[in-house]
Each structure stands twice: as C-alpha cells, then as structure tokens.
Amino acid sequence: MNMRGKEPADPLVSLFLDLARIASPSGHEREIMDHLTARLRGVGLEVEESEPIEEHPAAAGNLYCRLAANAAGKAVMFAAHVDTVASAEDALPSPVLENGIISSGSRAVLGADDKAAVAAMVLTLEQVIKEQLSHAGIELLLTVGEESGLRGAKSAPPTQLTASCGFCMDSTGPVGRIVASSPSQKTIRATFIGKPAHAGVAPEQGRSAIVAAAKAVAEMKLGRINADTTANIGIIRGGEAVNVVPGRCHIAGEARSHVDEKLERQVTSMLEAVSYAAAAGGVDVEVAVVDEFQGFNIGPGHLAYDLALQAFADIDIRPEPVSTGGGSDVNVFNLKGVPSVNLSAGMEQVHTPDEYISVESLHQCHQLLLAIIRKAVRG
Ligand SMILES: [Zn+2]
Known part of the structure; x- marks a missing residue:
C-alpha cells in the first residue's frame, strides 16, 4: 500500500513518512531542513541554522x-x-508500509538512516513541550553531510556542544545495540605525474x-588486514585517450x-607502496593523508x-554492546568533548534500495529517548 492519500494515524510513522518522501542526499538538505525548522518552530522552539557546508541554493547547515x-540532572x-546517500538514477522514495515494515517502494534508498532517528527525536521533543515533562535540558542537533565525511558534525561550533552527554541513533540492527567501539580512519590520496x-x-619518450x-595498488595489502584493521583503494582515475601514454593518474x-x-603501520605501508611504485616507474607523486575521524572504545563509566x-x-x-567498522557523528562528538554513544535505530540494509525499518523499531526509538530523558533527570 502506498501511503500517499492514506496517512496512518500514528504521528511518529506519519512524521517519518513525511521526511522519507523528501529527497536529501548529502549537500542537498535545504528542503528537509526547511520542513523541520517549520515543524520545530510550530511548537515554539527557537531554531538556529548554521552556515551551509556547501555554496549552492540546495545546501543547508546544521539545525x-x-x-x-x-x-x-544531566543535560x-x-x-x-x-x-542520505544518493539514490540510483535520482529515484525518489515512495514509502510503503506493509505488515508493520516500511520500505522505500522505489529504487531509492528509504533514508531511515538516519531519518528514523530524526523523526523519533523531533516527536520526543514535541512531546516534552506539550506534556511539560521533567527534563534536565535537551539539545537537538540535526546534522548535514554525515554521509559525505561527517562534515556537518565537524562544523558544529563549541557553543552547540555543551550538553553533559550525547546520543545518536545511527547504527543498524535491532534497537538495543550500542556501539562500544569504532575505528579511527585516515584517507590517502596519491596523484602520479608521469x-x-x-x-x-614515441612510447619510449613517455612515462x-x-x-x-x-x-602501487598491486603492492598494497588491502581488505581485512587483521581483526582491528581494514584498508581499501576505492578510486582510480587517469588517462585521456587510448593512444596517449598517460601523464596523470589519481588513486x-x-x-x-x-x-x-596499527592504523599508523597500515598507512605507512600504503605510502611506502606509493613511493616505491613512483620510483620504479620514474614518475613523480603527490601524496595527501587526511585524518577523517578518531575512533573510540567506551564502556561502563x-x-x-x-x-x-x-x-x-x-x-x-x-x-547489546557491539564493535563497528564504521564511523559516525559520534566519533566527532566524543573528540569534541561531549561523551556520546551511537545506538541502533533498528534500520536494516542501509545504503541500498532494500533498506527498511519496522514500525515497532520506530516506537522503541521514541520510548528509548523518553527513558534517557527520565534517567538524566534522576542521574
Ligand atoms: Zn547514518
């Protein structure tokens, strides 16, 4: 059943479906942020939006x-x-609710990653206001550009990171999962100039x-290096024409x-492969290494x-504490001094057209947020 024209009475499901219908690939968050701003102002909240992280009309900043x-208690x-990640052929989600499961109904990703959390958090805040629930201070930070390198979270000013602790719901699997450890990540770029x-x-005149x-790539050890470490070359780009010895190639x-x-050791070995291959081929190489995010190991305390x-x-x-190989905004918040955890929102098959979430998971997210608010007051 397509939900357009036949909205469920459940306000959380209804809000989630509204958000899922608005395409918001990274860098194109203007429409969804305007929608959320209007909604939050509707319950009397003062909403700030920071500078957009990209310079075009479809871009937005964090809310x-x-x-x-x-x-x-603790704020x-x-x-x-x-x-969200971009959808194939710019398809738009047309969410379908069937037997308690919401899926995208098209070739688009549903975007429950992370709109399930956005919907649950907005609804929770509205409820706190309407029902005048006790709380020790709540901040809501809705970020842009997470999927393109945690860019929104990285741009958040210290004045917005003053809470005692933070909670993201940006992990997959059943609600109950709590990410206890996440890796550090570095990006490596090399441009070979022959x-x-x-x-x-005159092929002998070319390099x-x-x-x-x-x-260089063939020399690198890639994939799963050991239980803690992974490595990948994901981009290779070069050459102009079949009849030209290529002068530039970027990996x-x-x-x-x-x-x-172990991360340092792996990065060093990848850079050594780059230098070795450049020297062997008689070409120059320009290299850049960027710290993308800092890992964490957290537990009781x-x-x-x-x-x-x-x-x-x-x-x-x-x-269910789990270890993940992925990074999220939580890596940034922990680094910036707000002890934060990443909890599962219950979404599955994220970043694919098969992504789905159950209505039950949405409700569990909502209940979990209310419980955190209660426990923060007592704590
Ligand atoms: Zn996510």
Whole structure:
C-alpha cells in the first residue's frame, strides 16, 4: 500500500513518512531542513541554522535547538543526520508500509538512516513541550553531510556542544545495540605525474602514470588486514585517450583501525607502496593523508553509555554492546568533548534500495529517548 492519500494515524510513522518522501542526499538538505525548522518552530522552539557546508541554493547547515532544563540532572544532546546517500538514477522514495515494515517502494534508498532517528527525536521533543515533562535540558542537533565525511558534525561550533552527554541513533540492527567501539580512519590520496607521449609513435619518450599507480595498488595489502584493521583503494582515475601514454593518474583509499598504532603501520605501508611504485616507474607523486575521524572504545563509566544502559533497563530492552567498522557523528562528538554513544535505530540494509525499518523499531526509538530523558533527570 502506498501511503500517499492514506496517512496512518500514528504521528511518529506519519512524521517519518513525511521526511522519507523528501529527497536529501548529502549537500542537498535545504528542503528537509526547511520542513523541520517549520515543524520545530510550530511548537515554539527557537531554531538556529548554521552556515551551509556547501555554496549552492540546495545546501543547508546544521539545525540546532535547545530546551532549557526544568529539573536538575544531566543535560543531554540528541543528534541525528538528515542527509542520505544518493539514490540510483535520482529515484525518489515512495514509502510503503506493509505488515508493520516500511520500505522505500522505489529504487531509492528509504533514508531511515538516519531519518528514523530524526523523526523519533523531533516527536520526543514535541512531546516534552506539550506534556511539560521533567527534563534536565535537551539539545537537538540535526546534522548535514554525515554521509559525505561527517562534515556537518565537524562544523558544529563549541557553543552547540555543551550538553553533559550525547546520543545518536545511527547504527543498524535491532534497537538495543550500542556501539562500544569504532575505528579511527585516515584517507590517502596519491596523484602520479608521469610524462605523456604518443603511444604509437614515441612510447619510449613517455612515462605512464597509470602503470605506476597500478603497481602501487598491486603492492598494497588491502581488505581485512587483521581483526582491528581494514584498508581499501576505492578510486582510480587517469588517462585521456587510448593512444596517449598517460601523464596523470589519481588513486584514493582509506585505512581504518581500532588500534591507532596499527592504523599508523597500515598507512605507512600504503605510502611506502606509493613511493616505491613512483620510483620504479620514474614518475613523480603527490601524496595527501587526511585524518577523517578518531575512533573510540567506551564502556561502563562513560556517562552516555551508562545512561543508555539505564534507559534500556527502564523499557525492558536487552542492551547489546557491539564493535563497528564504521564511523559516525559520534566519533566527532566524543573528540569534541561531549561523551556520546551511537545506538541502533533498528534500520536494516542501509545504503541500498532494500533498506527498511519496522514500525515497532520506530516506537522503541521514541520510548528509548523518553527513558534517557527520565534517567538524566534522576542521574
Ligand atoms: Zn547514518
């Protein structure tokens, strides 16, 4: 059943479907942010939007609002990203609800990653205001550009990161999962600069940048390096025409590890492969290494982790600490001094057209947020 024209009475499902219908690939969050701003202003919240992270009319900045405490305890930040990965052929989601499961109904990604969390957080905030629930301060930070390198979270000013602890719901699997460890990641880019020449007339005068780049990749150990470490070359680009010895070739990849020394070792070995291949091919090479995000290992004693466990107990959901190979805005918040955890929102098959979420998971997210608010007051 397509939901257009026949909205469910459930306000959380209805809000989620509204958000899912608005396409918001990274860098194109204007429409969804305008929708959310209007909605939050509708319950009297003062909403701030930061500078857009890209310079075009479809771009937006992070949305931020704060609810002043009416009880003692720990102020909490709820954070979720509104952007999604781009859909194949720019397809639009046309969400379908069947047997308690919401899927995209098209070739588009549904975007429950992370609109399930956005919907649950907005609805929770509205409920806190309407029902005048006790709370120790709540901040809502809806970020842009998460899928394009945590760019929104990285751009958040310190004045918006003042809560005692933070909660994202940007992980997959059943609600109850709590990400206890996440790797650090570095990106590696190398541009090989050889010498172009006519491939048929004077190949001996050329030095192929593609041959050098290929040799570098072949020399690298990639994939799963050990239990803590992974590496990948994801981009290779070069050449102009079949009859020209290529003068330029660019490669880019990444390494991740839960252990910083192992990450350093892997990055060093990838850079050594680049230097070796450039020297062997007689070409120059320009290299850049960027720290994308810092990993974390958290457990009991971490304020957000402890509050999450208390909240799970409160609503009878069994917590399941997991380790992930992915990064999220949580990596940035922990680094910027707001002890934060990433919880599962219950979405599955994210970043694919088969993505789905159950109505039950949406409700569990909502209940979990309310429980965190209660526990923060008592704590
Ligand atoms: Zn996500």
